[in-house]
Amino acid sequence: MEEQQQVYLEENRKLMELLVKGQTETAAKLAPSAALPKFSEYDLATELLTDYMNRYYTFVAAHSIPEERKANVFLINQSPALYKQISNMAGQLETPKLINEVTMEEIDNFLKEQYDPPRFLVRERYKFWSTMKRKPGETIxxxxxxxxxxxxxxxxxNIDDPLDEAMRTRFVCSVNNEAVLKALFKVKxxxxxxxxxxxxxxxxxDAAKIAKETVYGEQQKVNKVQPDHRTKTPTGTSNYKEARQTTFNCYRCNKTTHTAKECPYRSATCNFCQKLGHLRVACRKRKATTNKRPIAQKSTPKQQLKTIRRIHMEQLQKSIEIEEQIIEMELDTGACDNFITEEVWCKLEKPVLSTTTTNYESASKHPIEVIGQCQLNAKTVKGNPIALNFVVSRVPNLNLIGRGAIKLLGISIDNLLSQQTTTTCKLVDQETADKSLQQSCEQLCNEFPDLFNNDLGCLKDYELEIKFKADAKPVFYKPRPVPFAIQDKLNLAYETGIQRGIWKPVQFN
Structure with missing residues (x-):
């Protein structure tokens, strides 16, 4: 050990003498390799290539590594995967080389080509000005x-014209057109x-507009119907479907400029019913008293409907006591309101009707002509009295209880369904059936058979851009362990997906 220490001290003394004389290359050749510290390998996920190469050149300058050894020192400090990539690159040069014959300049050019491609400055400046925001919890x-x-x-x-650059960047950030941005980002x-x-x-x-008109034809102008911003149209589907258009009037003063919560007459007293909270003009009791004559509502003429199949289904019928008279009513869980015919209304001694603001139509899109609405007293299953609102219609046999009244009356649908007979479906005579739809479908299938096969297809001339969060970082996961019993099925599924174009095999994760 003492002899080895003497040899080591003698080598250090010679190195110091050579360094003093300025002979750095000779000193580097005589320096023992064990004295050179290890340099960290390149990690794409944590550091840019330019920063890593700058650190490496600082490292080789600090340790006086000669030019011919820079490539070897760089290679021994890299991961096996990067070492293999550089080896493959050396074998694919115009004049193939061994990996130990590659120069540092060739390694630098290869890494820049793979991990530091040229950036589009227009896109980088667009990202800098449009997406740079302070993150939650981030310090100054x-x-x-x-x-x-x-x-x-x-x-x-290196900006030569700051004013033109500022206007161009502001224009790019404000254009808000994906196709235009793609075209701008491609320009140097x-x-x-x-x-x-x-x-x-x-x-x-202009090119996008002309191409669209060439393929689909010139667009024709259509007059726009602007609805009242205070109306809404909820829809529901049933045997009798209602298309409602309810105007939101303030029920306190009957005005449309504000809501009931904002009405200045919230504490006013009605001069007709002497109740607090509304005016005489909006009093519902006064309207029910003054509107004694039934008002016929306008309706559009019924359209002729072609019937292909007639489905016969027994209705859910229930006898309801209304105004002390037994009325046979149909139960419809898809209807919102209750209906009675004009004949039943006359039978009940014509109660006072009020105007309804709702337009009703059947499931076949035919309007239902109504003459008004009234409130009638009915009895529940347990015999308790209850007030229900009924819409009087001129449609024959339209005596119907909606889903809200079914619940209030306490009627059990399950018991009625258990007593109902089996539904039958009768086919109309083939001579009267309309076969135009069937023939059109067959013609469409024969003309475009590729659209109806079981294979997957792709959308043509369509690009999908997936945007990630600005602070999103890719995460590496190891392959999930697969049980041995299903490996064959999994491999078969992989091969099938590759053949159908769903998956694409890659060499690296």
Missing amino acids: HELANRIRQEATTCDFS ETELSFKRAIEIATETE
Whole structure:
């Protein structure tokens, strides 16, 4: 050990003498390899290539590594995967080389081509000005460091015309057209001025418009019907489907300029019914008293309907006591309101009707003509009295109880269904049936058979852009363990998906 220490001290003394004389290359050749510290391998996920190469060149300069050894020192400090990639690159050069014969310049060019491709300055500056926001919990210094990091890819120091650059960047951030942005990002920064950006955007939008008109024809103008902003149209489907159009009037003063919560007459007293909270003009009791004559509502003429099949289904019938008279009513869980015919209304001694603001139509889109609505007293299953609202209609046999009244009356649908007979479906005579739809479908299937096969297809001339969050980072996961019993089935599924174009095999994760 003492002899080895003496040899080591003698070598260090010779190295110091050579360094003093300026003979750095000779000193590096005589330096023992064990004295050279290890340099970290390149990790794409944590560091940019330019920063890593700058650190490496600082490392080789600090340790006086000669030019011919820089490539070897770089290779022994890299991962096996990167070492293999550089080896493959060396074998694919115009003049194939062994990996130990590759120069540092060739390694640098290869890494820049693979891990540091040329950036589009227009796109980088667009990202810098449009997506840079402070993250939750981020300090001022962290935000400043992130801004400095993002600014390194924008090359702001080489801007020749700051005014034109500012207008061009503002235009790119405000254009809000995906096709225009794609066209602008493809142009080099030196060739894209503010004027040129406007020309490209105009040409792109005009070309898209002309192409659309060429394929689909010129668009025809249609007059727009502007509905009242205070109306809404809820829909429901049943044997008798209602299409409601209810105007939101303030029920306190009957005005449409505000809601009931904002009405200044919330504490006013009605002069007719002497109740608090509304005016005489909006009093419902006064309207029910004054509207004694039934008002016929306008309706559009019924359309002729072609019947292909007639389905016979027994109705759910229930005898209901209304105004001390037994009325046979149909139960419809799809209807919102209750209906009685004009004949039943006359039988009940014509109660006072009020105007209804709802337009009703059947499931076949035919309007239901109504003459008004009234409130009648009915009895529940247990014999308790209850007031229900009924719509009087001129449609024959339209005596119907809706789902709300079914619940209030306490009627059990399950008991009625258990007593109902089996539903039958009768086919109409083939001579009267309309076969035009069937013939059109067969003609369509024969003309475009590829649209109805079981294979997967692709949309043509369509691009899907997936946007991630600005702070999203890719995460590496190892392959999931697969039980041995299903490995064959999984491999078969992989092969099937590759053949059908669903999956694409890759070499690296």
